[in-house]
Amino acid sequence: MLTPVSLAAPQRVDIALGERSYPILIGAGLLDHPASFEAVPKAASALIVTNTTVGPLYTAALQKALTGRFAAIHVLELPDGEAHKDWTTLNRIFDALLGHGCDRKTVLFALGGGVVGDMTGFAAASYMRGVPFVQVPTTLLAQVDSSVGGKTAINHPLGKNMIGAFYQPQMVLCDLATLKTLPPRELSAGLAEVIKYGPIYDMAFFEWIEANLPALRAQEPAALAHAVRRSCEIKAEVVGQDERENGLRAILNFGHTFGHAIESALGYGEWLHGEAVGCGMVMAAQLSQRLGGVDSAFVQRLTTLIEKAGLPVVAPRFGAERYLELMRIDKKSEGGEIRFVVIDKPGSAVMRPAPDAMVREVLAACGAA
Amino acid sequence: MLTPVSLAAPQRVDIALGERSYPILIGAGLLDHPASFEAVPKAASALIVTNTTVGPLYTAALQKALTGRFAAIHVLELPDGEAHKDWTTLNRIFDALLGHGCDRKTVLFALGGGVVGDMTGFAAASYMRGVPFVQVPTTLLAQVDSSVGGKTAINHPLGKNMIGAFYQPQMVLCDLATLKTLPPRELSAGLAEVIKYGPIYDMAFFEWIEANLPALRAQEPAALAHAVRRSCEIKAEVVGQDERENGLRAILNFGHTFGHAIESALGYGEWLHGEAVGCGMVMAAQLSQRLGGVDSAFVQRLTTLIEKAGLPVVAPRFGAERYLELMRIDKKSEGGEIRFVVIDKPGSAVMRPAPDAMVREVLAACGAA
Numbered sequence: 001m002l003t004p005v006s007l008a009a010p011q012r013v014d015i016a017l018g019e020r021s022y023p024i025l026i027g028a029g030l031l032d033h034p035a036s037f038e039a040v041p042k043a044a045s046a047l048i049v050t051n052t053t054v055g056p057l058y059t060a061a062l063q064k065a066l067t068g069r070f071a072a073i074h075v076l077e078l079p080d081g082e083a084h085k086d087w088t089t090l091n092r093i094f095d096a097l098l099g100h101g102c103d104r105k106t107v108l109f110a111l112g113g114g115v116v117g118d119m120t121g122f123a124a125a126s127y128m129r130g131v132p133f134v135q136v137p138t139t140l141l142a143q144v145d146s147s148v149g150g151k152t153a154i155n156h157p158l159g160k161n162m163i164g165a166f167y168q169p170q171m172v173l174c175d176l177a178t179l180k181t182l183p184p185r186e187l188s189a190g191l192a193e194v195i196k197y198g199p200i201y202d203m204a205f206f207e208w209i210e211a212n213l214p215a216l217r218a219q220e221p222a223a224l225a226h227a228v229r230r231s232c233e234i235k236a237e238v239v240g241q242d243e244r245e246n247g248l249r250a251i252l253n254f255g256h257t258f259g260h261a262i263e264s265a266l267g268y269g270e271w272l273h274g275e276a277v278g279c280g281m282v283m284a285a286q287l288s289q290r291l292g293g294v295d296s297a298f299v300q301r302l303t304t305l306i307e308k309a310g311l312p313v314v315a316p317r318f319g320a321e322r323y324l325e326l327m328r329i330d331k332k333s334e335g336g337e338i339r340f341v342v343i344d345k346p347g348s349a350v351m352r353p354a355p356d357a358m359v360r361e362v363l364a365a366c367g368a369a
Numbered sequence: 370m371l372t373p374v375s376l377a378a379p380q381r382v383d384i385a386l387g388e389r390s391y392p393i394l395i396g397a398g399l400l401d402h403p404a405s406f407e408a409v410p411k412a413a414s415a416l417i418v419t420n421t422t423v424g425p426l427y428t429a430a431l432q433k434a435l436t437g438r439f440a441a442i443h444v445l446e447l448p449d450g451e452a453h454k455d456w457t458t459l460n461r462i463f464d465a466l467l468g469h470g471c472d473r474k475t476v477l478f479a480l481g482g483g484v485v486g487d488m489t490g491f492a493a494a495s496y497m498r499g500v501p502f503v504q505v506p507t508t509l510l511a512q513v514d515s516s517v518g519g520k521t522a523i524n525h526p527l528g529k530n531m532i533g534a535f536y537q538p539q540m541v542l543c544d545l546a547t548l549k550t551l552p553p554r555e556l557s558a559g560l561a562e563v564i565k566y567g568p569i570y571d572m573a574f575f576e577w578i579e580a581n582l583p584a585l586r587a588q589e590p591a592a593l594a595h596a597v598r599r600s601c602e603i604k605a606e607v608v609g610q611d612e613r614e615n616g617l618r619a620i621l622n623f624g625h626t627f628g629h630a631i632e633s634a635l636g637y638g639e640w641l642h643g644e645a646v647g648c649g650m651v652m653a654a655q656l657s658q659r660l661g662g663v664d665s666a667f668v669q670r671l672t673t674l675i676e677k678a679g680l681p682v683v684a685p686r687f688g689a690e691r692y693l694e695l696m697r698i699d700k701k702s703e704g705g706e707i708r709f710v711v712i713d714k715p716g717s718a719v720m721r722p723a724p725d726a727m728v729r730e731v732l733a734a735c736g737a738a
Contacts, residue, residue, distance in 0.1 A: 044704035071704075087456060098527040103703050126495075128700045129522065129533045130613070153498065158467040164498045165534065244499070331497045334472050335413035335440075 010036070011225070013232045015148065016240045017168060024148060024172040024232050028221065031058060031136060031175045034065050039171055040134055043105040046070040049093055049120040050111040051080040054138050057181055062111055062136065070107070074100045078116065083269035085115045085155045087163075093123040107132045107170070113139035113186070114146035114273060118164070121152030125167035135169045138178040140190025140224070141274050144231035145252075147172050149239040155268060159329045160260045166244050174228055176221060184217075188310035189274025191216060192255075194227050195305055196281060197234045199298075200251045200341070200349035205230050206305075213308055250332060251349035254341040255281030258315070261326040265318045278311030279366070286362045287354055288342040298346055315368035320360045323368055327359075379405070380594070382601045384517065385609045386537060393517060393541040393601050397590065400427060400505060400544045403434050408540055409503055412474040415439040418462055418489040419480040420449040423507050426550055431480055431505065439476070443469045447485065452638035454484045454524045456532075462492040476501045476539070482508035482555070483515035483642060487533070490521030494536035504538045507547040509559025509593070510643050513600035514621075516541050518608040524637060528698045529629045535613050543597055545590060553586075557679035558643025560585060561624075563596050564674055565650060566603045568667075569620045569710070569718035574599050575674075582677055619701060620718035623710040624650030627684070630695040634687045647680030648735070655731045656723055657711040667715055684737035689729045692737055696728075 010027030023039065030036045046066060050059055055077045063073050076096045078089055097106065108131060110120035117135050124133035135147035153164025179187070191209075194216075198206025208226070209216070215223035235252065242249040259280030262271060271279075285299045307313045324338070332339045337353050344350045363369040379396030392408065399405040415435060419428055424446045432442050445465045447458055466475065477500060479489035486504050493502035504516035522533025548556070560578075563585075567575025577595070578585070584592035604621065611618040628649030631640060640648075654668045676682045693707070701708045706722050713719045732738040 087460065091456065094525055094532055095527075098525060098531060098698060101698060101705060104700060105703055126532045126534060128531060129520065129535050151498065156463055156467060158464075162467060162497060163463055163495045165495060166498050329467060329470060331473060334474055336470060 011229050013229065013236050015168070015236045017243055020168040022169060022171050024174060024236070026174045026176065026225065026229050026232065028176045030173050031178070032061050032065055034068060036173055037066060037069060037134075040069060040107060041105070041132055041170070042069050043107055044070065045072040045074065045100065045102050046107045046109060047074045047076060047097060047100065047102060048109045048111055049076050049078065049116060049123070051078050051116055053080045054112040054116070058111060058138060058178060062109065066109075072100070078119070081269045082115055082155070082263070082273060083267070085119055085268065087154060090119050090123060090154050093119065094127060097123070097127050102127075104128045104131055107134060109134050109136055110147070111136045111138065112142070113137065114142045117142050117147045118151075118153050118161070121150070121167055121169065122154060122164050125152055125165035130167070132170045135172040137172065137174060139182060139186055140179055140228070141186070141193050143174040143179075143228050144190060145193040145235065148232055148235045150243065160263055160268070161331070174232070176225055176228065179219060179224055182219070184310065185272065187217065187219065189272040191309040192274040192278035192281070192306070192311055194231050195309060196252070196254050196277065197231055199281075199285070199302060199343050199346060200254045201234050201238070201347060203347040205234070206347075210305055213305065217310065250351050251341055253332065254343075254349055255284045257327055257330050257332065257338065257340055258283040260330060261323050262316060264326050265322055266316055271312070275312055278306045278309065279313055279315050282306060282313045283315060283362055283366045283368070284340060284342060286365055287340055287358065288344070290358050290361065291342055291352060291354065293342055293344040294346060315363070315366045317367055317369065320363045320369035323363050324356065324359065380598050382598065382605050384537070384605045386612055389537040391538060391540050393543060393605070395543045395545065395594065395598050395601065397545040399542050400547070401430050401434055403437060405542055406435060406438060406503075409438060409476060410474070410501055410539070411438050412476055413439070414441040414443065414469065414471050415476045415478060416443045416445060416466060416469065416471060417478045417480055418445050418447065418485060418492070420447050420485055422449045423481040423485070427480060427507060427547060431478065435478075441469070447488070450638045451484055451524070451632070451642060452636070454488055454637065456523060459488050459492060459523050462488065463496060466492070466496050471496075473497045473500055476503060478503050478505055479516070480505045480507065481511070482506065483511045486511050486516045487520075487522050487530070490519070490536055490538065491523060491533050494521055494534035499536070501539050504541040506541065506543060508551060508555055509548055509597070510555070510562050512543040512548075512597050513559060514562040514604065517601055517604045519612065529633055529637070530700070543601070545594055545597065548588060548593055551588070553679065554641065556586065556588065558641040560678040561643040561647035561650070561675070561680055563600050564678060565621070565623050565646065566600055568650075568654070568671060568712050568715060569623045570603050570607070570716060571599075572716040574603070575716075579674055582674065586679065619720050620710055622701065623712075623718055624653045626696055626699050626701065626707065626709055627652040629699060630692050631685060633695050634691055635685055640681070644681055647675045647678065648682055648684050651675060651682045652684060652731055652735045652737070653709060653711060655734055656709055656727065657713075659727050659730065660711055660721060660723065662711055662713040663715060684732070684735045686736060686738065689732045689738035692732055693725065693728065
């Protein structure tokens with residue numbers, strides 16, 4: 001079932017959104033080559049936004065590849081981690097842009113994981129009411145999910161990703177070579193979002209992940225390449241149909257309602273986003289079973305895969321009330337009613353409300369209450 | 370030349386932007402009537418954002434008119450003035466939205482002048498990546514300019530309106546009755562933006578303003594009604610052709626490059642925005658003359674009208690270097706080159722760079738240097 005991916009030539013997946021369409025390029029060593037950036041508009045200046053972990057590894061190579069497209073290439077290193085995905089850190093991007101005299105043609109580059117991508121994207125959406133930006137994701141999670149589709153945001157003390165914009169990049173450049181430096185914990189977190197595409201959209205891909213999990217955890221290039229490409233294809237199909245999440249796109253949040261509550265209750269950054277989503281998928285599968293969409297064998301199969309991926313499957317115990325309170329301010333809630341993404345049959349997901357009593361059962365079954 | 374406007378039935382001007390189209394309703398007493406809001410989506414909750422000056426005058430009436438469309442109608446009063454158009458104040462809107470458990474269907478109402486409208490619009494653009502909002506402008510300036518066309522923003526210490534979004538409201542409701550409580554200084558500030566539409570687009574309207582200036586300054590309802598309607602019509606025509614200011618729309622910034630520099634140099638709120646634009650138009654007209662677009666008689670005629678409208682025509686003396694430095698970070702600048710909106714013939718405007726030496730002459734001629 002594994003279609004071999006040549007690591008020499010980049011693969012291309014297109015996000016079809018009319019005048020906001022753009023390509024995802026997938027390959028090893030892409031960020032070293034000026035040719036990778038041929039579709040990016042030339043301008044007087046560029047700003048590379050990265051963090052203190054990723055910056056030392058890849059900034060110099062990216063700067064070199066961009067020389068010739070921009071007269072001035074500025075760099076801003078932000079502190080690493082979800083705890084910094086806030087206004088204070090975002091404002092450092094605006095300070096840098098204005099301090100360097102950047103204008104409406106300046107191109108921003110997000111070099112890093114999901115936090116860097118979300119903040120740089122929102123800064124690009126808002127600076128002078130919108131400047132071009134390019135995603136250069138360096139984590140598995142960002143390559144398979146957060147860098148694709150134009151969701152940008154920062155956190156608010158009362159809720160995750162509450163302040164942001166739908167704003168599409170000019171291009172996403174997934175350089176598989178950057179995954180070599182990814183710590184195992186970050187790799188597992190990324191696998192959560194890879195696994196997600198199975199139960200909601202493609203059970204054949206789910207089976208492939210089950211068969212190739214050891215290769216993925218061993219960071220075998222061909223396995224990672226296929227996981228990134230298939231994930232991007234599915235995300236492109238979904239986002240192309242529903243850019244602003246009026247319907248279908250919400251299925252990509254499978255596991256995220258429970259997961260965001262975990263992140264919020266623990267404090268941002270305690271668990272990685274992917275870890276919270278992994279555990280959240282177990283909880284959402286339990287809820288799906290109670291709503292009649294899947295059987296207990298399916299729940300067990302998904303739970304086993306998540307656990308084997310190195311992700312938590314038991315929720316932190318904060319009590320049902322705290323979880324319910326946090327989930328009521330989820331973006332999918334309406335009029336105080338929590339709406340969950342649940343599996344209605346393997347490979348297909350829908351949004352459903354659920355009785356509080358049923359949610360309490362799930363929370364108890366998963367260790368949360 | 371004055372087309373009589375009935376004050377009994379609202380006038381309607383449409384902004385044609387495909388799926389983002391919306392109406393501007395113009396009339397006296399509109400905010401008292403539930404029927405004015407029939408096009409606004411119903412939802413569990415609404416948030417009225419206003420300021421401490423306007424709130425006590427109109428919040429109760431608006432709340433009453435909205436009862437029946439929303440189960441809960443929350444109110445947030447912000448401090449008044451351009452000095453508060455910053456992140457700290459914006460964040461109070463997010464705090465209120467999250468504190469009240471507002472969701473993606475919640476409708477925001479901007480009840481006030483340009484500052485309230487710009488901040489509420491940007492909050493609506495960003496809260497949960499976008500919620501619906503309605504502009505209820507209560508100043509002449511907001512009714513003829515800032516509430517129409519979807520430009521939203523906050524200021525940054527290094528530049529005005531540097532952080533924001535293009536985000537269209539569901540509706541703009543210009544209640545002419547609110548202009549009765551407008552202080553003369555605010556009325557004059559609004560007249561600056563009314564006058565603007567003449568030299569850039571419609572010299573017949575310019576002549577009408579010249580003939581009716583006493584009636585406008587005396588706040589005669591029929592004169593104000595015509596000024597608001599014609600201004601909205603022109604803005605609608607321009608914005609309908611160029612929503613995101615890739616070209617034509619920039620002409621609406623006539624006088625604003627000089628004006629923003631004045632506001633920034635003096636400190637936001639020292640002069641009203643309209644006052645800075647009034648003086649900025651005199652400067653831009655001087656520049657237009659030097660570039661050959663208009664003659665000295667035209668410059669004198671425009672200057673006279675601006676002065677008779679109660680607006681400053683002599684710029685604060687900060688020296689040429691300070692002005693040039695501030696204008697280089699204007700959003701229309703590119704690669705460090707300032708691009709000015711100038712009149713190429715009466716009733717028509719274009720964007721042009723200008724030699725620094727010529728700009729210095731203009732600054733000296735207008736008292737700035």
